[in-house]
Amino acid sequence: MFARLQPYLPTAALLLLITYFVFHALTGERGLLSSSQRNADLAAKTMELKKIRAERMDLEARARLLRSGSLSADLLEERARSLLGYADPKDYVIRTRR
Template structure:
């Protein structure tokens, strides 16, 4: 019985390998059928990057205002009040949860 199957074995092995690689090329992590998932991930990461860049630009602008060469009195007062927990009697204080 093994003698009858011996000529078919190389062909079967090659067909199995072809099937294996085609299957993973279509359905794998980077397969052809997962492009929509990758595009959604890319869009989410792009939005996150824009948000982080905007935060960074804001922080850099605030840091520039706190440099000794161009010290902004208003920003310094705002930061001191925020850190110390003080408010001017004429200020309206609205507390929010973080």
């Protein structure tokens, strides 16, 4: 019986190997059927990138105002009050928990 099937064994092994690779090409982590998940991840990362870029632009603008060549008195006063915990007598102070 084994002698009759022996010529077909390489073909069967090759067929199993091809089936394995096709299965993983379709359903694997980077497979063809997982493109919707990749698109959702890409959209989420794009939104995160936009948020981080906006935050960076804000920080760069604030840093530019704190340089000695273009020192902003208002920003300097705001930072000093924030760090030292002082308030102007005419200011309303609302404390919040962080």
